[in-house]
Amino acid sequence: MRGLIVVMGLMMCLSGPSLAQHREPDQVIPIWGEAVPPGTGPVADTLDEVITERSATPELIRDRMVVGITRPRLLVFRPQQPNGTALLLLPGGGYQRVVIDKEGIESAERFTAAGVTVYVLLYRLPDEGHDGGTDVPLQDAQRAMRLIRSDALDHEIDPQRVGVIGFSAGGHLAGSLTTRFDVETHEGADPIDGLSARPDFSVLAYPVSRMSGPAVHEGSRDRLIGPDPDPDVRAIHDIALAARGDAPPLFLFHAADDASVPVANSLDVFSAFQAVGVAAEMHVFAEGGHGFGIRFAEGLPVEAWPDLVLAWMNRGGFLGE
Numbered sequence: 001m002r003g004l005i006v007v008m009g010l011m012m013c014l015s016g017p018s019l020a021q022h023r024e025p026d027q028v029i030p031i032w033g034e035a036v037p038p039g040t041g042p043v044a045d046t047l048d049e050v051i052t053e054r055s056a057t058p059e060l061i062r063d064r065m066v067v068g069i070t071r072p073r074l075l076v077f078r079p080q081q082p083n084g085t086a087l088l089l090l091p092g093g094g095y096q097r098v099v100i101d102k103e104g105i106e107s108a109e110r111f112t113a114a115g116v117t118v119y120v121l122l123y124r125l126p127d128e129g130h131d132g133g134t135d136v137p138l139q140d141a142q143r144a145m146r147l148i149r150s151d152a153l154d155h156e157i158d159p160q161r162v163g164v165i166g167f168s169a170g171g172h173l174a175g176s177l178t179t180r181f182d183v184e185t186h187e188g189a190d191p192i193d194g195l196s197a198r199p200d201f202s203v204l205a206y207p208v209s210r211m212s213g214p215a216v217h218e219g220s221r222d223r224l225i226g227p228d229p230d231p232d233v234r235a236i237h238d239i240a241l242a243a244r245g246d247a248p249p250l251f252l253f254h255a256a257d258d259a260s261v262p263v264a265n266s267l268d269v270f271s272a273f274q275a276v277g278v279a280a281e282m283h284v285f286a287e288g289g290h291g292f293g294i295r296f297a298e299g300l301p302v303e304a305w306p307d308l309v310l311a312w313m314n315r316g317g318f319l320g321e
Helices: 041-045 101-112 133-150 169-179 218-225 231-237 264-275 301-315
Strands: 027-030 049-053 064-067 073-077 086-090 117-122 162-167 202-205 250-255 280-285
Touching: 073 101, 073 133, 086 101, 086 133, 086 169, 101 117, 101 162, 101 301, 117 133, 133 162, 133 169, 162 169, 169 202, 169 218, 218 231, 250 264, 250 301, 264 280, 280 301
Parallel strands: 086 117, 086 162, 162 202, 202 250, 250 280
Antiparallel strands: 027 073, 049 064, 073 117
8 A cells, every 4th residue: 555645845644743732633543454445446556645734824723634644543632531421523624634633632632631542533535546436434433432432431431422413525425324223334344343333413504405496516416426327326425315214313503594405405404303203403503604602613613513512412412420
């Protein structure tokens, strides 16, 4: 397999020098171990993983993105006082990249402060030549959820309090895990693949959800299933159309002024899941745009989203003590 490319001045490897004001993962776990992940195929020998630093002042605030992932992994952030709850965090990037800091590490820090153990997943992208194509992100999300549960005793995690949160295209992946947790996307690799991949609760942050119509985010759709997918394929990957009654409780939040992924993506999912009897809560904020995460929410009503999520988790019995 080819190596990690680092362009000096623009890029920073996760294993590089730690900046005092930036937290590094407590552990990094390759979710498939040393094996080539199912569905990767020969592309593992041709893709270079590239981490790009987009911030003009990375010494103050980092904004990294990664492409070319062939060894998906979990970045583990442990709280000082764990409460037994775990959260699988899926950053966005339009299925073209995976952002690391803005929606990943910064959000992880907010939840670890509340006692939650957070696992940020750097997942494979569907449009980079993998044999598994469309399903490789979901393969990684299913595997990550199972892996977290398999480690429950070692890390004091309650296997019945493992949730998922996803942002933008990562919100679509979280929605896919919510609706397709029991779909066999690959042959079992080991006993871990026999565990449940169903989240106990799901949080979708300004998610890509619709695969057609005026609310569709065409870039994410095109990279996932193509610009003109078969109607049956579209229905599988449209989170609103795929709503099912045995899905876990759902929390959504979105800004009404989101010009990239219209708020109808969340409204339609909320209505669809309520219609099949799934407990759902949704918050629509007047301002925030798209991709606000933690840093761009400051000073706006959307700044309240982590507290709202934690309060909802607590009411549902998912936050622990």
